[in-house]
Amino acid sequence: MGWLEMDEREKINSNNGDGGGGVNVGLVYPVMTEEQIQILRHQIVAYTIICEQLVQMYKSFTAQQHFFEMELINPSCDPSMALGAHKISSRQRWAPTPTQIQILENLFIQGSVTRTKQKIKEITNELAQHGPVTESNVYNWFQNRRAKSKKRSAQLQKYINEDKNTQKEINPNERILNFLSSERGLILQA
Amino acid sequence: MGWLEMDEREKINSNNGDGGGGVNVGLVYPVMTEEQIQILRHQIVAYTIICEQLVQMYKSFTAQQHFFEMELINPSCDPSMALGAHKISSRQRWAPTPTQIQILENLFIQGSVTRTKQKIKEITNELAQHGPVTESNVYNWFQNRRAKSKKRSAQLQKYINEDKNTQKEINPNERILNFLSSERGLILQA
DNA sequence: TCGGTATGAATGAAGG
DNA sequence: CCTTCATTCATACCGA
Incomplete structure (x- = not known):
């Protein structure tokens, strides 16, 4: 029956396609x-x-x-x-365990660069010791973590500007403290 | 052979449990x-x-x-x-409409190659009948769709390999798995 | 239970 | 093609 031959036919088609002979097979x-x-x-x-x-x-x-x-x-x-x-x-x-989150947050705060797949792999392996996790999870986590951080910074900046514009004397330090304290893991550093 | 047979075989396999154990435990x-x-x-x-x-x-x-x-x-x-x-x-x-997505998916599965601007133009024109779209949209869509497909194939292959390495035979039909791991495989002659 | 927030994941788009 | 960002969706979680 037809389905099992599909493998072969597909290979043939692929080869033709790569060759780029311009001869489009009958698969119009x-x-x-x-x-x-x-x-x-x-x-x-x-x-x-x-x-x-x-x-x-x-x-x-x-x-x-x-x-x-x-x-x-x-x-x-x-x-x-x-x-x-x-x-x-x-x-x-995926629901990261507290341990995994700690590790990830530490890496993030340390400015760990995740640009390479190799790094992702390493991190994943380490996290895997504390619960199920895939490389995609790690990748997504860093993506979202960056976005979160950025958003918070923007928000903080907005507050500061608002305070300036309205001449209100809200203590910016308080906002900063709130901001920082909401950054998980940061306070936990020795 | 037929799919229903395979289905039956799978049922049996599943019910029997692991092949490695060798001991069929039945209901226990x-x-x-x-x-x-x-x-x-x-x-x-x-x-x-x-x-x-x-x-x-x-x-x-x-x-x-x-x-x-x-x-x-x-x-x-x-x-x-x-x-x-x-x-x-x-x-x-750009938010492609369901119809546009359908068309794009069809083209992709058919192995449509979008390397030429001409092809992009054609596709864009067709899609334009179902909603606003630009050539850039189409180009990006194919870029991202290829990446997605690649990622998923790799993931599936990873799982299969892992299972192979652990000596546990899982695959009900290896050929079909291989076939399916490449979405482009379904090229049919009229 | 309901409404709001936090966040994992999906994806269009940009840059290289 | 690859990586990254911005936006959005959907779900888990939480306080009232």
Whole structure:
């Protein structure tokens, strides 16, 4: 049946494409036949079922164990990841443990530059010792952390300007202190 | 062979549990090791990604034929995403309409190469019939879409490799996994 | 329970 | 292509 040959055909197409011979293969506007659509539909059903079963298995097994071993605060192990084809809307997201947040905040405050994938990898590996985490999580975290910091700085600057303009004598230091104290981790430094 | 057979096989495999144990436990649930749970987790993630891609393909191809007939098993794939975000707003950032996204996804999955300005122009013109759009928008969209695809493929491949390295055989059908790990693989002759 | 905030994640766009 | 930023969405969390 057609689906298994797809590998080969795809390879051929890829090679042709890279060659750039200008000869566009017959794939101008490929259209699936009804049969192929049916097959695809079956594929989706099959994988959906498999997903469900996997999730069920996962639930069954984890339900028996005290999976609160490592870090009980971590809800990201929640087996309710039955998303997939079901409810794309019910996405589960990474919940960093306090330890992980500490590490990340420290790195951030130390001006750790995350420009390289290698650095991300290292950080991820270190964090992995304190809970599940992926490189994407780390990447996103630094992205969002930078944005947060920037936003706070802008806000602080706004306050200062406001105070100047209105001649009010609100103690800027207080605002700064508030700002700084809201920067997690900063105060914790020795 | 057919998909339903495979489905059956998967059921059996799932119910039998780990291949490494060798001992079929039937209804009595053995306790999984942390490692096994981790593998299961990866499996779920992998299947989730696959399901997403399958659904996407299904959408794309059926959209070509009957555009608004998306009656899958799960109706949750579509509806409430009508945020109307693209309509209102004095937003500066381009917000592609659902129709535009559909068209773009179709083109992408069909392996449309956008390296030439001419092609971009054509696509832009077509998209313009369904909402405001510029050539830059189209160009950026393809850039970002490629990156997204690459990232997801890498992630899936990572999970598969991890499972392989741990000697646990997971993949129900390696060829299909390989096939699916590249979204461009679904090039069909008319 | 409801409303607001914090934040992980997705993505259009820019720069190199 | 790659990385980064700005914006937005969605969800978890929290106080009243």
